[in-house]
Amino acid sequence: MSLQPLFRRFHETIQLKQYEENAELRQKRDIILERLRDKLRPRTFEPFNQGSYAMGTGIKPIDRDYDIDIGIVFDLDHLKNDPVTVKGWVYEAVVGHTTSVEWRRPCITVNYQQGREPKYHVDLAVMARDSRGTLRLALGKQHSQADQREWQVDDRQGFIEAVKNRFNGEDGFQFRRVIRYLKRWKDEHFSNEGRAAPSGLSLTVAAYRWFAPKKSSTYQGVEYDDLAATTALVGAMRQNFQTTWDLTLGRSIHRLSLQFTHAPHDDVLARMTNQQMEEFYGRIEKLSGWLEDARKRQSAEPLQRAFGSDFPVS
Structure with a gap:
């Protein structure tokens, strides 16, 4: 299926x-x-x-x-x-x-x-x-x-234009679809209060850096695979977390730095505390597991756990 x-x-x-x-x-x-x-x-x-x-x-x-x-x-x-x-x-x-x-x-x-x-x-x-x-x-x-x-x-205007032109045609449509999936995952699994959640901008910057279209050729034409594209992007985000030592927590934690591609070239995740970043990493790991489970079982049930009840199961 x-x-x-x-x-x-x-x-x-x-x-x-x-x-x-x-x-x-x-x-x-x-x-x-x-x-x-x-x-x-x-x-x-x-x-x-x-x-x-x-x-x-x-x-x-x-x-x-x-x-x-x-x-x-x-x-x-x-x-x-x-x-x-x-x-x-x-x-x-x-x-x-x-x-x-x-x-x-x-x-x-x-x-x-x-x-x-x-x-x-x-x-x-x-x-x-x-x-x-x-x-x-x-x-x-x-x-x-x-x-x-x-x-x-x-240079937010420059970034807006860069995102709009990052991919052409159907590749661009898949790029924007996957960004929307990650934004809904964020809304489902993080509080919207304070800075505990990665911002929608940070997820867009991550997609700009690491998204790659996933598609295959069939006798009916080109077929896009949003599950594979989302899985690959989440995997790239997970792999780019670095381990650092937190003196307050007394243990190593995972932290992701994500530089804005245009001026002011700052880290769009810098305002998250180490504790918030560790929770972010844990949720990325869970998301990765749900996506992999959906692929192996060809089941929508893990995807509904990831993206909420709006994801159809049949």
């Missing part, structure tokens, strides 16, 4: 369409942008879509709290403008739009609720673009000291 039709059905269930195809998400984005244009006059800015929507790797969240990412780009000299001051322009423009607007170090977050339950949150990344076109992200909280305020060189 081929499990590929079940993977295809699972993907149709969890896939979140991009802004242009999703009227409700597009409406939320446009309302925020119109408010910014109105409140920021005479200042002007250029928005761009970022995150999973822009890359075509979004999934429907289990908790229904949709995360929308928008870059807000001002053409200005970063040497003459304080990053927290510029973020303040955006904060003042959106505060009061909903009952909860948060000032976070990397962005301004506008939260939407339905009843008492979160429904959307819109992350506004405030950026400066210099005369050469270099983008810098405004980092800093509302009352940060001078040494905690920074314009960080940021």
Whole structure:
């Protein structure tokens, strides 16, 4: 029995369409942008879509709290403008739009609720673009000291384009499907509170580095194997964990470093503690075991344990 039709059905269930195809998400984005244009006059800015929507790797969240990412780009000299001051322009423009607007170090977050339950949150990344076109992200909280305020060189636009162009045609579709499978696995097996889970960005960076299409030629044409592609990527992630000694825990632990491929070229997993990283490694091992079990038994039952009840068993 081929499990590929079940993977295809699972993907149709969890896939979140991009802004242009999703009227409700597009409406939320446009309302925020119109408010910014109105409140920021005479200042002007250029928005761009970022995150999973822009890359075509979004999934429907289990908790229904949709995360929308928008870059807000001002053409200005970063040497003459304080990053927290510029973020303040955006904060003042959106505060009061909903009952909860948060000032976070990397962005301004506008939260939407339905009843008492979160429904959307819109992350506004405030950026400066210099005369050469270099983008810098405004980092800093509302009352940060001078040494905690920074314009960080940021090429997220370059990464978005790189992901979109990493593979062509059906290879690219499989690449994005596998990223979505890993994101749903993350949502099923990690808390969404704090930094205990690997971010969706980190899983995308891992796929960008280690994913390889898995397909075979048959008399009917090319047949893709999403189970093999997912298994290979998870195996590559597992093999790239390094062993290091943790003085606090008094034992060796496994840790994965994953450098962002574009500026600022930082480790996208750096903020996970050693304990959180060890739990990540343990869950990767479990996932690897479920995938291998599914292959050996040609059974969907281990896949439902890995990816949740949305994965069909027949």
